[in-house]
Amino acid sequence: MEITKLQLFSYRNYKQCEIDFKNGLNVICGKNAQGKTNLLEAVYFCVVGKSFRASREKEVINKDSEFAKIKLFIKKEIGNSIVEIIFSRKDKKTVKINGVPIKKISELLGEFNGVFFSPDELKLIKESPEDRRRFMDIDISQTNKQYFYLLNRYNQILQNRNKQLKMNLKRDDLVDIMKIWNTQLATCSLKIAKYRQNFVYMLAPFAQKAHSYLTDNKEKLGLEYVGIEEKTEEDIIKHLEKNLDKDLALGYTSYGPHRDDIKVTINDVDVRTYGSQGQQRTCALSLKLAELDIIKNQINTKPVLLLDDVLSELDDDRKNRLLAYCKNVQTLITCTSFNYNVQCNKLEIENGEVKK
Ligand SMILES: Nc1ncnc2c1ncn2[C@@H]1O[C@H](COP(=O)(O)OP(=O)(O)O)[C@@H](O)[C@H]1O
Numbered sequence: 001m002e003i004t005k006l007q008l009f010s011y012r013n014y015k016q017c018e019i020d021f022k023n024g025l026n027v028i029c030g031k032n033a034q035g036k037t038n039l040l041e042a043v044y045f046c047v048v049g050k051s052f053r054a055s056r057e058k059e060v061i062n063k064d065s066e067f068a069k070i071k072l073f074i075k076k077e078i079g080n081s082i083v084e085i086i087f088s089r090k091d092k093k094t095v096k097i098n099g100v101p102i103k104k105i106s107e108l109l110g111e112f113n114g115v116f117f118s119p120d121e122l123k124l125i126k127e128s129p130e131d132r133r134r135f136m137d138i139d140i141s142q143t144n145k146q147y148f149y150l151l152n153r154y155n156q157i158l159q160n161r162n163k164q165l166k167m168n169l170k171r172d173d174l175v176d177i178m179k180i181w182n183t184q185l186a187t188c189s190l191k192i193a194k195y196r197q198n199f200v201y202m203l204a205p206f207a208q209k210a211h212s213y214l215t216d217n218k219e220k221l222g223l224e225y226v227g228i229e230e231k232t233e234e235d236i237i238k239h240l241e242k243n244l245d246k247d248l249a250l251g252y253t254s255y256g257p258h259r260d261d262i263k264v265t266i267n268d269v270d271v272r273t274y275g276s277q278g279q280q281r282t283c284a285l286s287l288k289l290a291e292l293d294i295i296k297n298q299i300n301t302k303p304v305l306l307l308d309d310v311l312s313e314l315d316d317d318r319k320n321r322l323l324a325y326c327k328n329v330q331t332l333i334t335c336t337s338f339n340y341n342v343q344c345n346k347l348e349i350e351n352g353e354v355k356k
């Protein structure tokens with residue numbers, strides 16, 4: 001899978017812009033605050049239907065404009081496609097695939113596959129399990145819509161259950177009501193756990209390979225899914241029942257896939273606690289490169305790799321290894337200066353425009 005062209009209209013600091021991309025390495029160069037990250041944001045918008053940084057979506061609309069548009073041209077093994085996203089200050093955004101508006105964002109998933117990495121992604125290793133769950137969820141959803149629906153359903157049930165917990169019902173009544181929620185929750189929990197377990201199991205060898213490569217075999221990366229251990233719905237229900245008083249006291253459900261995690265180790269030591277910043281960063285990158293491999297395996301074509309500002313964060317050895325890796329997959333990489341002796345399509349960005 002490849003992108004051939006991106007058009008932006010009133011998107012952040014881009015007024016009107018058209019950029020052609022080549023296969024292999026595309027280097028997006030420019031000084032600070034010129035629009036490099038904005039560009040990757042726009043491309044990644046077409047992968048997941050949302051921004052990796054805007055909390056309020058309308059903030060992507062140029063400050064002097066009423067609407068904004070992203071138009072991305074994708075070349076695939078079979079057929080090409082165009083993804084368009086139109087933002088308006090007044091209405092909800094519209095997403096079109098080949099000119100046809102979609103009804104649900106889930107219809108977009110899988111249309112265009114990409115993997116995004118920025119220094120921020122360090123939180124994938126460093127921060128709370130939530131970030132690692134999001135990583136699993138976005139990944140599995142990209143190639144599996146059933147999972148996306150399942151997750152939505154789980155969250156809905158969880159919300160309802162939590163609401164009940166806060167309603168100050170008599171305990172006996174609550175026990176009855178909880179039976180329904182627990183059963184539904186258990187069904188979804190078991191399925192989600194299986195998907196995630198399987199995902200981490202598949203991811204591990206790829207992540208290990210990427211990490212060995214980036215570190216020149218100096219470090220061995222290990223991944224382990226940490227989640228619910230029960231093997232049947234009945235056992236999960238029992239666990240939920242056992243936790244009722246605890247949940248009542250807390251006012252929320254304390255057990256389930258919404259607490260899952262991935263344990264990451266280097267040479268068998270927990271990276272989150274003991275890894276250096278550099279190790280954690282390389283780990284996060286390895287996970288992302290592995291994500292790329294997994295998606296590739298599932299859809300039989302390579303997704304596009306989007307790397308924001310990663311070069312400044314790596315030592316020369318790791319930098320060169322990463323760049324060598326990027327030759328084999330269409331990559332968009334941003335940086336402030338680029339003087340490496342590799343073949344690439346170099347684009348200069350200045351103030352929301354590509355310098356000709
Ligand atoms: N909605 C918007 N309208 C106009 N400019 C914007 C908007 N959102 C962000 N910007 C501008 O985009 C620039 C930052 O772009 P960014 O892609 O993060 O830069 P960098 O090249 O450093 O990655 C800033 O100058 C910011 O003011």
Ligand SMILES: [Mg+2]
Nearest residue numbers: 036037038309
């Ligand atoms: Mg940036």
